Amino acid sequence: MNNRGTLIVVLGPTAVGKTSIAIKIAQKYNAEIISADSRQFYKEIPLGTAAPDKSELRAITHHFIGNLSVTDYFNVSMYEKEVLELLDKKFQDKQLMVMVGGSGLYIDAVCKGIDDLPDADEKLRTELNELFEEKGISALQQKLQELDPVYYKQVDLNNPKRILRALEVSIQTGKPYSSQRKGKAVERPFDIIKIGIEVPREQLNEQIERRLSSMLSNGWLEEAHKVYNFKDHNALNTVGYKELFKFIENEWTLEEATEKIKVNTRRYAKRQMTWFKRDKEIEWFSPSDTNKLYQFIDNRRLLF
Numbered sequence: 001m002n003n004r005g006t007l008i009v010v011l012g013p014t015a016v017g018k019t020s021i022a023i024k025i026a027q028k029y030n031a032e033i034i035s036a037d038s039r040q041f042y043k044e045i046p047l048g049t050a051a052p053d054k055s056e057l058r059a060i061t062h063h064f065i066g067n068l069s070v071t072d073y074f075n076v077s078m079y080e081k082e083v084l085e086l087l088d089k090k091f092q093d094k095q096l097m098v099m100v101g102g103s104g105l106y107i108d109a110v111c112k113g114i115d116d117l118p119d120a121d122e123k124l125r126t127e128l129n130e131l132f133e134e135k136g137i138s139a140l141q142q143k144l145q146e147l148d149p150v151y152y153k154q155v156d157l158n159n160p161k162r163i164l165r166a167l168e169v170s171i172q173t174g175k176p177y178s179s180q181r182k183g184k185a186v187e188r189p190f191d192i193i194k195i196g197i198e199v200p201r202e203q204l205n206e207q208i209e210r211r212l213s214s215m216l217s218n219g220w221l222e223e224a225h226k227v228y229n230f231k232d233h234n235a236l237n238t239v240g241y242k243e244l245f246k247f248i249e250n251e252w253t254l255e256e257a258t259e260k261i262k263v264n265t266r267r268y269a270k271r272q273m274t275w276f277k278r279d280k281e282i283e284w285f286s287p288s289d290t291n292k293l294y295q296f297i298d299n300r301r302l303l304f
Helices: 018-028 052-057 074-088 104-112 122-135 137-147 149-154 159-174 201-217 220-230 241-248 254-277 290-303
Strands: 007-009 032-034 096-103 191-198 280-287
Touching: 007 104, 018 032, 018 052, 018 096, 018 191, 018 290, 032 074, 074 096, 074 104, 074 122, 096 104, 104 137, 104 254, 122 137, 122 159, 137 149, 159 280, 191 290, 201 220, 201 254, 220 241, 241 254, 280 290
Parallel strands: 007 096, 007 191, 032 096, 191 280
Antiparallel strands: none
């Protein structure tokens, strides 16, 4: 075993139970937790992002939970830089750190680095934004499906910012965005163990429904009302809030909004798994396989 630090990455689809697994691992190995959920960064929306609760935050030191406001600008490049700085500091006196989340792009940024893609052409960006404003997100989705069917299957199709960026790069370079995101991974000064958590599809759908019901009964709608005035900020352009905002605007009933959230969350979970399954470095476990998981971690660390 070498003296380098080890980052244990716990990933998987929404509602699969990653948080509790990450806390168990962190407790066993005297580690701290870094969130890789790009919406849990925002302090105003803990319920709708299923952020760790107060008891979980007390159990283990967490980083990148509620550290920003929904009005703050933050992107994956900034996240990569800040996490690497944190790891460099923590690995001076800790052997392990745990990263947990379902935002594949953010996990990849820390583990592999971000590909060097061209800056946006302002004229092209204006044209694409005008297309979005005039014809809606469906027009962007259709264009992305034509230019980059691979990324179309991976991206959150309800996130116009990500779609716009993929279209910009694809059009500017004449090559699909996805083909340019597969550059050689950057060598990190620490070792990485990737652990995927998965359950059968039917079970995951049941867990999604149970969690959504719990979130609503614990005040999620009230939380959505509080941040409604900031609904145009990117932090709130996410599954759950967009549907609840439709209810607040009297476009949908609460029942309609809830049903839409269920459907869109299931779709999001499917896209997450599509993203993760392409990474052959991930070892997959059931949430109940904690002993096998610990054994896997111990064996991998001996190999480093």
